[in-house]
Amino acid sequence: MILGSHLSIAKGYKKAGEIAVDMGANTFQFFTRNPRGGKAKALDMEDIQALRDIMEEHHFGPLLAHAPYTLNLASGKEDVRTFGKNMLRDDLDRMEQLPAYLYNFHPGSHVKDGVAVGVERIVTALNEVMNGDETTTILLETMAGKGSEVGGNFGELKSILSEVAYPEKFGICMDTCHVYDAGYDIRGNLQQVLDEFDSVLGLEKLRAIHLNDSKFGLGSHKDRHAGVGEGKLGLDFLLEILGHEPLRDVPFFLETPYDDEGHKREIALLKERME
Ligand code: FE
Numbered sequence: 001m002i003l004g005s006h007l008s009i010a011k012g013y014k015k016a017g018e019i020a021v022d023m024g025a026n027t028f029q030f031f032t033r034n035p036r037g038g039k040a041k042a043l044d045m046e047d048i049q050a051l052r053d054i055m056e057e058h059h060f061g062p063l064l065a066h067a068p069y070t071l072n073l074a075s076g077k078e079d080v081r082t083f084g085k086n087m088l089r090d091d092l093d094r095m096e097q098l099p100a101y102l103y104n105f106h107p108g109s110h111v112k113d114g115v116a117v118g119v120e121r122i123v124t125a126l127n128e129v130m131n132g133d134e135t136t137t138i139l140l141e142t143m144a145g146k147g148s149e150v151g152g153n154f155g156e157l158k159s160i161l162s163e164v165a166y167p168e169k170f171g172i173c174m175d176t177c178h179v180y181d182a183g184y185d186i187r188g189n190l191q192q193v194l195d196e197f198d199s200v201l202g203l204e205k206l207r208a209i210h211l212n213d214s215k216f217g218l219g220s221h222k223d224r225h226a227g228v229g230e231g232k233l234g235l236d237f238l239l240e241i242l243g244h245e246p247l248r249d250v251p252f253f254l255e256t257p258y259d260d261e262g263h264k265r266e267i268a269l270l271k272e273r274m275e
């Protein structure tokens with residue numbers, strides 16, 4: 001089982017690794033820079049080596065980097081897309097120096113131009129930014145379908161993956177809160193949803209899972225995360241997906257509305273119940 005939570009790298013990568021170990025985690029997710037955008041800090045290679053050592057000593061699974069929320073490649077505004085493309089290129093360059101090879105981003109919002117136009121803009125931007133030499137796997141996150149978000153169903157994600165220049169460099173990060181909010185009844189029938197995922201996208205594309213409970217119900221399109229066992233998905237479901245045999249090599253990341261101490265308690269609870 002590869003399980004961790006989202007945590008801050010504000011105090012450095014080594015510190016983040018230490019916090020993860022203290023939490024009983026064997027991975028973590030981090031923002032590549034301030035989630036609202038802005039300039040990323042220069043990389044301290046000694047600090048990064050210290051994280052590599054921690055990861056090796058504690059047998060970590062893959063880490064997941066998350067792009068800032070301000071990245072919107074589907075925007076109708078050219079300056080927003082340019083800002084996003086520059087950030088993405090910079091992040092992909094930095095990823096080559098980090099002990100992480102999974103990079104997750106929200107496909108974007110088309111505002112009112114429609115999904116097809118949004119998909120087209122995302123594909124064009126990705127193809128402009130990438131050169132095919134990246135060693136990173138870029139993950140599109142499944143979205144709740146709030147507002148004009150692209151990626152609220154598997155077909156929309158597939159339409160992006162089938163048009164990018166380097167499809168082998170892409171995968172999907174499934175957020176349990178988002179897919180449930182989007183109308184996929186993973187709680188009622190996990191296998192059926194995974195079968196649909198497999199037939200549309202291919203299960204081998206599922207490279208990370210955001211393990212969140214959901215404040216609102218099936219198809220609510222709200223995107224409000226709840227703590228483990230404190231939402232409509234419930235503890236039994238979260239344990240079911242965590243223990244689902246075909247997903248045993250996929251890393252799970254908590255993005256529940258708690259701090260490191262809260263995540264530590266949730267990880268302890270999940271691990272205890274998984275035994
Ligand atoms: Fe996300």
Ligand code: FE
Nearest residue numbers: 141175210255
């Ligand atoms: Fe998420």
Ligand code: ZN
Nearest residue numbers: 177178223225
């Ligand atoms: Zn969310």
